[in-house]
Amino acid sequence: MTSRVGRLSGPAVKRRALTRRAVLIGVSSTLAAPSVLRAQQPFRFGLTPVFLTSDLELLEALQRYLSTAMNMEVQLVLKRTYQEITSQLISGLLDAAWICGFPFVAYRRELELVAVPVWRGKPTYQSYLLVGADRDASSIADLRGDIHAFSDPDSNSGYLVTRALLAERRAKPQDFFRRTFFTYGHRNVVRAVAAGLAQSGSVDGYVWEVMTETEPELTRQTRPAWRSAWMGFPPIATSTPNVRSDGIARLRRALIEMPADQTGRDVLALLRLDGFTPGEPALFDSIAARVDLVRALG
Amino acid sequence: MRRASLDPRRWPLAFKAPVLVAVFMVVVSIVLTNVVLTRLRETQERQLAAMSTIYLNGLASAVIPHVLREDIWEIFDIIERGATLEGGFGRASIVVVDSKGETLAASDPRQAPVLSRQSERDRAFDGDALLFVDTGKGRAFARRPLLYQDRRIGEIYVDYDISHLLRERGEVLRTLVATNAAIALLLAALGYWIIRRMLGPLGTLSRHLDLSVSGPVQPIPKDEIVASTREFRRLFIRFNAMARAVNEREAIAKELANEERLASLGRLASGMAHEINNPLGGLFNAIDTLKRHGDKPKVRSISLDLIERGLKGIRDVVRSTLAAYRADRDPRHLAANDLDDLRLLVRPEIARRTLTLDWQNTIQGELPIEATAFRQIALNLLLNAIGVSPPGGQLSVICAIEGDHLLLEVHDQGPGFSPDAYAVLAGETSSPVPFGEGAGLGLWVTRRLLEEMGGQVVIARSPLGGALIRMTIPLRAKEELRDVA
Numbered sequence: 001m002t003s004r005v006g007r008l009s010g011p012a013v014k015r016r017a018l019t020r021r022a023v024l025i026g027v028s029s030t031l032a033a034p035s036v037l038r039a040q041q042p043f044r045f046g047l048t049p050v051f052l053t054s055d056l057e058l059l060e061a062l063q064r065y066l067s068t069a070m071n072m073e074v075q076l077v078l079k080r081t082y083q084e085i086t087s088q089l090i091s092g093l094l095d096a097a098w099i100c101g102f103p104f105v106a107y108r109r110e111l112e113l114v115a116v117p118v119w120r121g122k123p124t125y126q127s128y129l130l131v132g133a134d135r136d137a138s139s140i141a142d143l144r145g146d147i148h149a150f151s152d153p154d155s156n157s158g159y160l161v162t163r164a165l166l167a168e169r170r171a172k173p174q175d176f177f178r179r180t181f182f183t184y185g186h187r188n189v190v191r192a193v194a195a196g197l198a199q200s201g202s203v204d205g206y207v208w209e210v211m212t213e214t215e216p217e218l219t220r221q222t223r224p225a226w227r228s229a230w231m232g233f234p235p236i237a238t239s240t241p242n243v244r245s246d247g248i249a250r251l252r253r254a255l256i257e258m259p260a261d262q263t264g265r266d267v268l269a270l271l272r273l274d275g276f277t278p279g280e281p282a283l284f285d286s287i288a289a290r291v292d293l294v295r296a297l298g
Numbered sequence: 299m300r301r302a303s304l305d306p307r308r309w310p311l312a313f314k315a316p317v318l319v320a321v322f323m324v325v326v327s328i329v330l331t332n333v334v335l336t337r338l339r340e341t342q343e344r345q346l347a348a349m350s351t352i353y354l355n356g357l358a359s360a361v362i363p364h365v366l367r368e369d370i371w372e373i374f375d376i377i378e379r380g381a382t383l384e385g386g387f388g389r390a391s392i393v394v395v396d397s398k399g400e401t402l403a404a405s406d407p408r409q410a411p412v413l414s415r416q417s418e419r420d421r422a423f424d425g426d427a428l429l430f431v432d433t434g435k436g437r438a439f440a441r442r443p444l445l446y447q448d449r450r451i452g453e454i455y456v457d458y459d460i461s462h463l464l465r466e467r468g469e470v471l472r473t474l475v476a477t478n479a480a481i482a483l484l485l486a487a488l489g490y491w492i493i494r495r496m497l498g499p500l501g502t503l504s505r506h507l508d509l510s511v512s513g514p515v516q517p518i519p520k521d522e523i524v525a526s527t528r529e530f531r532r533l534f535i536r537f538n539a540m541a542r543a544v545n546e547r548e549a550i551a552k553e554l555a556n557e558e559r560l561a562s563l564g565r566l567a568s569g570m571a572h573e574i575n576n577p578l579g580g581l582f583n584a585i586d587t588l589k590r591h592g593d594k595p596k597v598r599s600i601s602l603d604l605i606e607r608g609l610k611g612i613r614d615v616v617r618s619t620l621a622a623y624r625a626d627r628d629p630r631h632l633a634a635n636d637l638d639d640l641r642l643l644v645r646p647e648i649a650r651r652t653l654t655l656d657w658q659n660t661i662q663g664e665l666p667i668e669a670t671a672f673r674q675i676a677l678n679l680l681l682n683a684i685g686v687s688p689p690g691g692q693l694s695v696i697c698a699i700e701g702d703h704l705l706l707e708v709h710d711q712g713p714g715f716s717p718d719a720y721a722v723l724a725g726e727t728s729s730p731v732p733f734g735e736g737a738g739l740g741l742w743v744t745r746r747l748l749e750e751m752g753g754q755v756v757i758a759r760s761p762l763g764g765a766l767i768r769m770t771i772p773l774r775a776k777e778e779l780r781d782v783a
Contacts, residue, residue, distance in 0.1 A: 147412045149371070179413055181370035188371060197374050197407040 042073035043247050046085040046097030048152075058270045065263040069254035072247070080184055082154035089239055095247050096238040101287040102156035104237050108281070108288070112243040114236040115255040116279030119206055123277050125233050126205035127157035128224035130193045137200070137225040140165050148177040149189045149198035156287050157204040158186055161228050164290035167297040187211065194221035206233070210272045232283030236276070252278065312497060316489035320482045327478030331471065338470055342463050347429050350440035350456070353390075356380075358444055358454055361394055365402060365444055365452045370412060374403035381405035388459035393419070394444075396452045419455050436461030499530035503537060514548060515541035555743045559674060574615055577608030584608070618642045631664040632672050632704075637697055640677055647684050648693075656694040666773050667704055671747045678740045679708045679767055686712030692762055703770040709760035720757060723767070725749065 045066065047059075059076055066074040077094060079085040086103040088094045090110045104111055116123040131137045140162070150173075151158025159182075166176050173180050181198070183189050186207035192198040205227060212219045236255060238248050255276035258264035268275060306314065357380050364372040377392040392405040395416050404410035422439060423430060429440045438460045444452040502522060509516045517538040523531055584601040591597040618639035637659050648655050676697075683693055687710050694709035715723070722741045748755060753771035760766035 147370075179370075181368075183371040188375070192371060192374065195374070195378070195407050197370065197403060197412060 042075040044075045044077050044094045046077045046094040048082055048085050061267045065267055070250040082152050096251055098236050100155050100234045101232045101284045102160045103154050105284050105288045105291050111237045112240050113279050114238050114252050115276040116235045117233045118274040118277050123233050124230040127161035127228040128203050128205045128208055129226040130201045130203045130222050131225045133221050133223045139226055143200045145178050146199040148180045149192040149201035150182050151186045151189045152184055158202050160290050162202040164293050167294050194218050231286050312493045315493045316486035319489045320486040323482035331474045346438050350429050354442040362444055370403050377405045386462040390456050390458040393455045436464055499526045515544045517541045558743050574612050577611045581605055581608040630669050632667040632669040633664050634661050636669045636673055644680055652690050653687055654692045658696045660698045675744050675747050678744045683708050683710035702773045706769045708767045709762045710764035711762050712764040714765045
């Protein structure tokens with residue numbers, strides 16, 4: 001699965017990908033060693049394309065911080081899709097994972113909230129409908145007949161929001177758009193729209209905003225045509241049976257206390273986040289409403 | 299200066315040989331350049347085909363799984379990364395289409411949007427060709443079917459910048475042309491230098507031959523003979539041998555001419571002896587008379603008168619003889635009495651043969667003609683005419699100015715010129731071989747002197763019945779007179 005790591009690493013450049021893989025394999029092997037000895041099972045933490053850049057710097061800092069703060073071995077598990085990470089989380093292959101609000105709502109009974117990131121002072125974010133910078137569009141109605149890029153079928157901002165918008169209009173993506181495709185990464189949606197591969201895309205507003213700082217030459221070629229209402233930020237979740245475990249308690253404390261630690265602050269700075277809050281499942285009610293709408297209207 | 303001829307056969311060798319070398323080099327270089335460029339193009343296209351195959355195979359194996367799933371993003375991600383080529387090929391333009399010919403993804407989606415058709419690209423290929431080069435655009439176009447389990451699931455098209463390869467061809471062409479032009483020029487220059495060096499001795503020979511026209515033949519100096527090649531050394535030695543022979547002959551001819559003049563004077567001597575002897579008898583008689591009857595004033599007066607006339611006659615004869623002999627050491631201009639002296643000189647001969655001489659000399663003052671040579675000519679012609687005239691015959695000599703020429707006509711009643719004599723006087727033979735009895739050399743000397751003075755001769759029939767020799771001698775070029783004297 002190491003080949004999928006490249007997917008997470010946003011601005012992946014061929015020659016860098018190799019070293020990155022090598023290092024990640026190194027990271028996992030050192031983390032896996034204690035499990036072979038059965039001295040202590042490492043804490044397995046799943047990550048998805050929610051990450052912006054998934055630089056080695058970020059992954060290493062996060063792994064180092066969590067290991068230190070939780071005082072135990074932490075293994076970062078990188079998956080391409082939300083579906084993979086969600087199913088592994090539910091089946092107990094992962095102790096915790098940073099997932100999207102959509103799978104959290106969809107598997108509400110199987111999953112429990114660990115923490116919610118705080119961005120610009122609030123645990124919320126938006127979904128954007130992205131178009132080319134020179135295109136005149138302000139609502140989804142202007143995007144009819146487009147080649148449209150989604151990020152992930154289990155992504156709230158990168159799929160569900162647009163799907164629900166169309167459902168309100170009694171339409172389905174495959175009918176409304178000329179063609180749709182999934183990029184399995186919010187950054188990839190920005191790239192697809194910027195390159196002209198897609199004429200429009202559904203993207204995580206938080207990712208796009210952060211990219212305006214880190215990769216302005218890419219975002220400059222795109223423009224948000226429409227912004228959704230504020231919704232619960234993609235949370236860190238665990239499986240329901242696991243919620244009372246010592247590991248989860250350590251993880252929650254480590255996340256909440258992140259701003260107090262220098263390594264933690266470095267991680268937050270790389271993620272452009274303020275910190276983490278315990279959060280309330282009610283944060284994701286608007287997402288749940290969209291899921292219901294889509295289910296109801298097929 | 300000779301005008302340059304347009305006929306290549308008449309171009310100088312020193313020019314023709316280098317031009318031939320240059321033309322040969324140009325032909326060789328055209329052939330060579332063609333061969334090199336053809337080989338270069340073939341090599342480049344073979345390498346391009348190989349490169350395209352390897353490149354497309356790599357791309358195809360990467361995209362085939364995604365083409366099967368019609369995963370637009372993955373295909374785009376692969377070809378977008380794969381579009382950057384190394385080695386000056388710039389950024390490739392890659393398009394992947396599905397089995398229906400609709401675009402799945404392109405490295406530049408704005409050029410080839412998703413779902414657009416690429417039939418234009420397909421048409422550009424010749425038949426089943428997998429590669430073609432558009433030199434106008436400076437790009438190579440390649441394609442490869444995407445096969446999965448022997449079924450065609452799509453096609454991949456790629457085109458990339460090959461302008462650096464075309465530039466290389468241009469550079470090779472320029473280098474070849476420049477190098478070949480330089481070599482051709484160098485060889486032509488070298489050829490010119492070599493030919494000039496090889497033909498150098500011919501120039502020496504030509505210069506020496508030119509010199510011999512206006513004077514004695516100059517032998518080629520020894521150091522020049524030593525410095526030349528073996529062939530030319532032999533030629534030079536022969537030339538010098540010839541020069542010696544010619545110069546010797548020239549000296550002999552001069553000597554002969556001199557002797558001829560003395561001979562003609564000698565022939566006159568007997569006549570002059572008579573001329574002097576005749577009055578001498580009278581003079582001695584007069585002296586006897588004076589001895590015996592010198593006291594008689596009348597006898598003395600008559601005797602002295604007789605002596606005076608006799609001495610005057612002797613003085614005239616002596617004077618004209620001196621004039622004829624003095625000449626070579628004192629070149630001077632011709633005057634009327636120089637000619638009249640001749641009449642005096644030939645008078646004994648005329649009298650001996652009982653001929654009549656009609657003498658018409660109308661020239662006045664000095665003429666810019668060398669006196670000695672002219673007198674020699676006139677004397678020779680006159681003696682010749684006297685020699686051929688029958689006893690009691692008539693002769694006529696006319697000397698006058700005609701325009702800017704001096705005219706001399708000698709008429710006789712002789713049998714006319716024999717062909718040999720005619721050839722000698724008319725300058726139609728260069729041989730001074732004497733013919734007949736003595737007269738030949740006289741005519742030959744006359745001819746030489748006439749040529750030196752730039753004169754011309756016409757031999758015709760005289761109204762008197764014999765030969766007419768008519769000579770015209772130009773009156774100009776005073777300077778030359780002294781040179782040739």
